[in-house]
Amino acid sequence: MFDDMYTRLIGIANYKVLLFLPIVFSLLVIPLIYIQEIPLGIDFQGGTWIETITDKGMSFEEINGLKLELDSLNLEDLQVYLGKDVITGREKLTIITTSMVNKTEIEPILESFVGKLNEVDTAIVPVQGKPPIDLEEKLSGRFNADVKFDENTGLLTISAFEIDGEKLERALEFYLNQKITMDLQKKNINIKPVGKTLGKTFREQGIRAVIFAYLLIISVILFAFRDPIPSLAVILAGTCDALIALGGMSIFGISLEPASLVALLMLIGYSVDSDILLTTRVLRRRTGTVDDRINDAMKTGLTMTGTTIVVMVVIILVSTTVFQIEILTSIASVLLIGLVGDLTTTWFMNAGILKWYVEEKGGKLRILQSLRRR
Amino acid sequence: MEATIRRLLKSWRIIILISMVSISLALIANVIPVNKERANEPLGVGFGNGLDYGLDFAGGIQIQLRLEDPPNGTLNPDIIEIEKGILERRLNAMGLRDIPVRPWGERYILIQVASASPEEITSIENILRQQARFEARMDGELAILGSEINIDLGPQGSGLTRTEPSEWYVAIRLTMTGGERFCTVGGNKRGEPIDMFLDRPESTIIAMTNGTYTILDELTETENGPTSDSYIKIVENRSLIPILVIENDTLDLEKLAEFKSYKKVIIAADEDQISDNVRNELEDYNLTTERKPRDDREYGEWILTIIGLRSSPTLRCDPCTQCKYNAQITGSAPTFEEAKDEMEETKILLSSGNLPAKAAVESKSEFPSSLGEKFLEYSFIIGVIAIITVALVIFLRYRALFIVIPTIITGLSEIIIILGIASLINWELDLPAVAGIIAAVGTGVDDQIVITDETIKRGREKKKIVSLTERIRRAFFIIFTAAATTIAVMLPVFSIQALKGFAFMTIVGVLIGVFITRPSYAKIIEEIVAD
Numbered sequence: 001m002f003d004d005m006y007t008r009l010i011g012i013a014n015y016k017v018l019l020f021l022p023i024v025f026s027l028l029v030i031p032l033i034y035i036q037e038i039p040l041g042i043d044f045q046g047g048t049w050i051e052t053i054t055d056k057g058m059s060f061e062e063i064n065g066l067k068l069e070l071d072s073l074n075l076e077d078l079q080v081y082l083g084k085d086v087i088t089g090r091e092k093l094t095i096i097t098t099s100m101v102n103k104t105e106i107e108p109i110l111e112s113f114v115g116k117l118n119e120v121d122t123a124i125v126p127v128q129g130k131p132p133i134d135l136e137e138k139l140s141g142r143f144n145a146d147v148k149f150d151e152n153t154g155l156l157t158i159s160a161f162e163i164d165g166e167k168l169e170r171a172l173e174f175y176l177n178q179k180i181t182m183d184l185q186k187k188n189i190n191i192k193p194v195g196k197t198l199g200k201t202f203r204e205q206g207i208r209a210v211i212f213a214y215l216l217i218i219s220v221i222l223f224a225f226r227d228p229i230p231s232l233a234v235i236l237a238g239t240c241d242a243l244i245a246l247g248g249m250s251i252f253g254i255s256l257e258p259a260s261l262v263a264l265l266m267l268i269g270y271s272v273d274s275d276i277l278l279t280t281r282v283l284r285r286r287t288g289t290v291d292d293r294i295n296d297a298m299k300t301g302l303t304m305t306g307t308t309i310v311v312m313v314v315i316i317l318v319s320t321t322v323f324q325i326e327i328l329t330s331i332a333s334v335l336l337i338g339l340v341g342d343l344t345t346t347w348f349m350n351a352g353i354l355k356w357y358v359e360e361k362g363g364k365l366r367i368l369q370s371l372r373r374r
Numbered sequence: 375m376e377a378t379i380r381r382l383l384k385s386w387r388i389i390i391l392i393s394m395v396s397i398s399l400a401l402i403a404n405v406i407p408v409n410k411e412r413a414n415e416p417l418g419v420g421f422g423n424g425l426d427y428g429l430d431f432a433g434g435i436q437i438q439l440r441l442e443d444p445p446n447g448t449l450n451p452d453i454i455e456i457e458k459g460i461l462e463r464r465l466n467a468m469g470l471r472d473i474p475v476r477p478w479g480e481r482y483i484l485i486q487v488a489s490a491s492p493e494e495i496t497s498i499e500n501i502l503r504q505q506a507r508f509e510a511r512m513d514g515e516l517a518i519l520g521s522e523i524n525i526d527l528g529p530q531g532s533g534l535t536r537t538e539p540s541e542w543y544v545a546i547r548l549t550m551t552g553g554e555r556f557c558t559v560g561g562n563k564r565g566e567p568i569d570m571f572l573d574r575p576e577s578t579i580i581a582m583t584n585g586t587y588t589i590l591d592e593l594t595e596t597e598n599g600p601t602s603d604s605y606i607k608i609v610e611n612r613s614l615i616p617i618l619v620i621e622n623d624t625l626d627l628e629k630l631a632e633f634k635s636y637k638k639v640i641i642a643a644d645e646d647q648i649s650d651n652v653r654n655e656l657e658d659y660n661l662t663t664e665r666k667p668r669d670d671r672e673y674g675e676w677i678l679t680i681i682g683l684r685s686s687p688t689l690r691c692d693p694c695t696q697c698k699y700n701a702q703i704t705g706s707a708p709t710f711e712e713a714k715d716e717m718e719e720t721k722i723l724l725s726s727g728n729l730p731a732k733a734a735v736e737s738k739s740e741f742p743s744s745l746g747e748k749f750l751e752y753s754f755i756i757g758v759i760a761i762i763t764v765a766l767v768i769f770l771r772y773r774a775l776f777i778v779i780p781t782i783i784t785g786l787s788e789i790i791i792i793l794g795i796a797s798l799i800n801w802e803l804d805l806p807a808v809a810g811i812i813a814a815v816g817t818g819v820d821d822q823i824v825i826t827d828e829t830i831k832r833g834r835e836k837k838k839i840v841s842l843t844e845r846i847r848r849a850f851f852i853i854f855t856a857a858a859t860t861i862a863v864m865l866p867v868f869s870i871q872a873l874k875g876f877a878f879m880t881i882v883g884v885l886i887g888v889f890i891t892r893p894s895y896a897k898i899i900e901e902i903v904a905d
Contacts, residue, residue: 043872086748120492133650133657137665146493160491162433162742187742195736198438201479205870212866220862224855258872262806265867266813269860269880273820276859280852300827304820307767311816314763315756323752331809 005302006294006351019352022345026240029247036250039077040098041257042192044206046199047077047098050106053188054091054114058082063093066113073106075099084324088186100193110189117189121163124183125156127176135175143168161187206261213265217272224276229361230283233353234275237345241271244341245334254334259327263334270308270335271342274301275350282354290358294351301346305339312336378901385901391894395787398794408797424797428804428875431750433743434488435495439502441481441731449481452527453730458483459722460729464501464573473498478871483733502735508727509571512689514614517559517568520727522552527730532717540713543704544720550699557694567686569612572726574682578638580609581618581656583647586673593673605677613681620648625655640680641665684723753808760812761785764819772826776902781822784895788818791890792883807875814883817860821853821887822895829899846896857888 010018042049058066067080075097085092093114111117127149136147145160158168165184172180217238221231245267254260281297282290312332319328382388400406404423410416417423429436441457443449454477461475461483476484487498508520524547525531534542548556560568582590590605609615616633620626620643639656641648644667653663668676678684687705691697703720707713761782769778792811796803828849861884867877 086752087742087744133654134645140491144489144491144494146491161435161495161740162744190740190742192739193737195438195440195734197440198482198736201482202870202872205479209866209870213863216862216865217859220855220858224851224858258806258870259809262809262873262876265863265876266809266816268863269813269817269856270820272859273817273856276855277824277852280848280855284848284851296827300824303767303771303823303827306771307764307819307823308816310767311760311763314759318756318759323756325749325752327805328756 002299002302004295005298006347007291009347010291015352015355018348019356020349022240022244022341022349023236025341025344026243026247029243032247033250038246038250039253039255040199040203041255041260042096042098042194042199043257044199044203045098046100046194046196047096048101048194049192050095050101050110051190052093052095052110052114052117053085053088053186054093056115057091058093058113062113066109069109069112070095070106073099073101073109075101083326086324100195101191103191107189114188116185118185118187119189120159120161121187122157122159122185123163123165123168124185125158125172125180127154127156127180128178131156131176138175139168139171142171202258206258210261210264213268217268221272221276225279225283227283229357230279230354233350233357234272234279236353237275237342237350238268238272240345240349241267241338241342244345245338248337248341249334252333252337254330257330259331260334263331264338266331267335267338267342270305270339271345274305274342274346277301277304278346278350279354282351282358290355294355298347298351302343305342305346309336309339312339382898382901385897387894387897391787391890394791394794394890398790398797401794401797402790404797408800425793426797426800426802427746427750428802428807429486429488429741429746430804431746432488433741433746434486435490436737436739436741437485437487437499437502437735438737439483439485439733440736441483441733444731449731450527454481454483456527456722456725456730457733459718460506460726461485461502463722464506464726465498481731482736482871484871499735499738502733506726506729507571507573508723509574511569511571511612511614512560512563512566514612515559517556517693518548518552520724522549522555523547523724523728524549525721525724527721527725532721534710534713534717536710538710539706539708540710541704541706542713542717542720543702544717544724545700545702546724548699548701553693553698557698560689560693564689564692566689567612568689569608569683570685570687570723571613571682572684572723574613575615575638575640575680577636578640579616579618579633579636579661580640580642580680581620581648581652582642584619584621586642586647587617587619589673590677605674608683609677609681613683615681620652623647623649623652625652630656630659636661638662638664642677642680643667685720749805753805757789757812768823772830777826777830777899780895780898780902781819781826784822784891784898785815785818787894788815788883788887788891791886792879795882795886796879801878802875804875806873807879810876810879811883813860813876813880814887817856817884818887818891821849821856821892824852825849825892825896826899829896829903846900849896850892853888853892857884860884 063080063082067078070078070080077096077098079094079096081094083092083094084090107117130151131149136149139145139147139158143158143160143163145158145163148157149155150157156172163184165182168184169180169182172182218231218235221234222228225231225234242264245264248254249256249260277300278294278297282293285293288296312335315332316329316336319325319332397406401408402424403421404417404419406424408424409426441449441454444453458475458477462473465473465475473485473487476486478484485498485502487495490498506520508523509516510518526545526547530545532542532544534540560566587606590609593605594602603612606617610617616636618626618629618633618639639661641653641663643665645665653665656663666680671679687703690704691701693701703724705713705716705720707716764785765778765782768781769775772778789811792814795801796807801807825846828845861881864877864880867873870877
């Protein structure tokens with residue numbers, strides 16, 4: 001069943017019609033991207049990213065209420081959404097804006113919705129008597145913590161970016177030589193600002209890298225095949241794949257950030273693999289008809305792309321349901337969209353161009369070859 | 375089957391693969407000790423201990439600084455180097471050693487701090503934002519402030535000779551007020567030392583034992599210094615920092631009463647010399663205390679670090695006429711290289727009080743280490759799930775275990791060797807690097823499918839003119855071309871600071887694949903098909 005897929009495919013539709021489908025499709029994507037736009041992540045645009053962990057869940061109305069209150073800060077491109085925290089599994093509220101946020105302005109608003117905000121982990125421990133003077137040094141060395149003791153209240157305050165409650169409790173009981181009760185307030189807000197000019201620099205670096213990568217690929221392919229039309233077909237396929245993936249990003253609102261840029265680059269690598277396979281099989285093999293060779297290549301190529309597609313589907317499933325790692329979901333989604341597009345660009349378009357090139361233009365090629373042999 | 379395996383084990387490609395995998399495993403598990411410690415704790419043998427983890431996995435804080443153009447002129451690599459030097463020295467002086475300060479692009483500096491307390495981060499941020507306090511004093515009297523000095527960081531501003539010993543100079547310009555004060559203070563002090571301080575402790579007393587005091591009183595800085603002053607004289611008279619001598623580990627309250635206006639005490643002793651009881655007492659008098667024991671440093675070096683005295687060149691010109699506004703600081707060293715180091719050091723010191731380019735914090739991100747640990751764990755689990763998925767798909771397609779098993783073994787070997795190389799060259803693993811490994815292994819699986827199809831399919835067909843080696847040769851044309859394009863895509867990505875790890879891992883992985891694992895896989899399939 002898998003041995004003559006291409007023959008059956010061109011039995012359904014004329015291969016010259018098929019050939020133009022991906023091209024037309026990719027061209028349609030361009031106005032779509034233009035209208036819909038691909039959101040830029042704050043790494044590429046500059047802005048502020050805030051994550052808070054809430055003890056109580058937030059309702060849809062509450063989120064809208066928060067959005068309304070945040071409006072007073074004039075935040076551009078404001079996004080507010082709920083998710084699950086990877087470590088604690090508790091509800092996580094993410095706020096993204098392309099404006100620079102003043103911490104002292106936004107914190108009171110957030111506190112009225114999610115409760116008290118702690119920028120660091122803080123442990124408060126009532127201590128009997130005066131703690132030994134070297135306690136501070138020992139704790140700060142081991143836990144990277146700031147230690148303060150208030151003699152009036154007898155409270156020892158230990159704050160650090162991250163406190164392992166159990167470890168600290170054991171250490172304190174050992175150093176203080178008494179049973180203690182600890183009130184540990186975990187850090188529940190993380191603010192990441194990215195300056196506008198820094199974002200612009202990242203963006204420019206990204207664009208420059210993509211342009212250079214594109215030029216380098218063109219030269220490698222031209223050098224490998226030393227034949228302009230098949231080389232251009234490979235490059236056209238890669239370009240269409242990238243366009244289709246960008247279109248998908250724009251439809252599904254996946255923002256362009258370092259992670260999705262990585263995905264686009266991976267996609268180009270994978271998509272060119274199957275095109276190179278196809279071109280090599282068609283041009284370098286001397287047995288069988290062109291259709292036979294494409295049939296053969298298609299069996300191998302579909303296994304290649306199919307494996308990657310299945311892996312991406314599995315990663316998307318796992319990363320959305322079990323692990324909640326947003327980066328992985330966006331990388332895998334971009335790759336998945338692009339690879340599905342790649343099925344059409346490789347087997348409808350690139351195969352069609354090669355068939356046309358060898359069967360209809362190939363006469364010329366054969367004459368040239370025979371001339372050279374003489 | 376056994377015969378096939380025996381034949382395979384004799385093949386040099388398989389031997390190389392097995393030995394590379396074994397060495398890599400030894401590197402990753404730190405059996406070959408590439409990492410001696412992590413977070414100040416000694417590291418022994420253990421899976422993953424040989425690897426270095428970036429902030430995403432190890433946790434920490436990353437700060438991006440943007441440098442602005444200097445008031446007259448534009449930013450250039452020389453200025454960035456100076457800024458980097460200033461930041462490194464000030465962070466080191468704060469006791470925060472080994473904080474990498476990495477310039478990138480045209481005007482950015484990346485600072486990554488793996489472990490620090492919230493207060494330490496605040497003081498790092500302050501250091502990054504503020505000027506250093508540079509002071510030049512003569513006989514304790516303030517002669518010049520850092521903000522009054524301008525130095526030309528271009529080629530005319532400094533230089534050195536190629537002779538041995540090599541002579542160097544750095545030219546400086548003083549502002550009006552600076553020049554005037556320099557003249558008043560240094561007018562009759564030709565031949566005396568100019569003491570240059572970086573972040574000299576203010577309203578601070580140094581507490582030390584009687585023994586330490588005696589030693590420092592007898593030691594003189596004859597070797598390099600221009601005077602034969604004792605270190606005690608340097609501290610008390612030339613730096614204006616009083617010393618509180620503590621005898622028999624008891625505090626002399628009468629003496630302490632003299633230092634009413636002081637706020638801080640640096641205890642220049644370890645706990646055996648001056649106990650924590652004394653420290654407690656000092657704190658009771660509303661003084662903040664800080665302990666700076668000598669450890670294994672020389673006495674002189676130790677005390678000069680405490681007071682922030684960096685250099686004491688001799689005043690060789692008349693500060694009221696010759697060098698009032700324009701001066702040259704000169705020195706010499708036995709070799710060209712040493713002279714160059716001294717010159718750079720002086721440039722850094724003199725610029726520190728008047729940063730050539732203002733720095734602003736552009737971005738600050740925090741990576742909690744517990745999140746990093748979870749990420750690492752999940753990446754591993756997802757990797758395993760991906761491998762199982764690949765195995766399933768390959769099995770469904772070929773219905774033969776003898777193809778699935780070599781595919782999986784090859785893929786795993788590839789991951790192990792990539793990680794082995796990463797731990798050998800101490801490459802920091804971050805999330806993009808993991809993505810790079812996945813990309814490399816993914817193309818690896820693609821290539822293995824090509825090899826398998828080229829080998830098997832024609833193996834089943836009737837004997838054709840095309841030989842097995844010819845088919846494998848063709849498979850390798852596809853593989854080499856695909857590898858070359860992947861490398862072509864990744865090379866420009868190296869220029870993106872955040873994605874360096876991705877580009878590096880993909881390229882390393884592709885190269886290992888092309889030269890080591892795929893030839894081995896081809897050999898295995900060849901032998902199996904030949905059976």
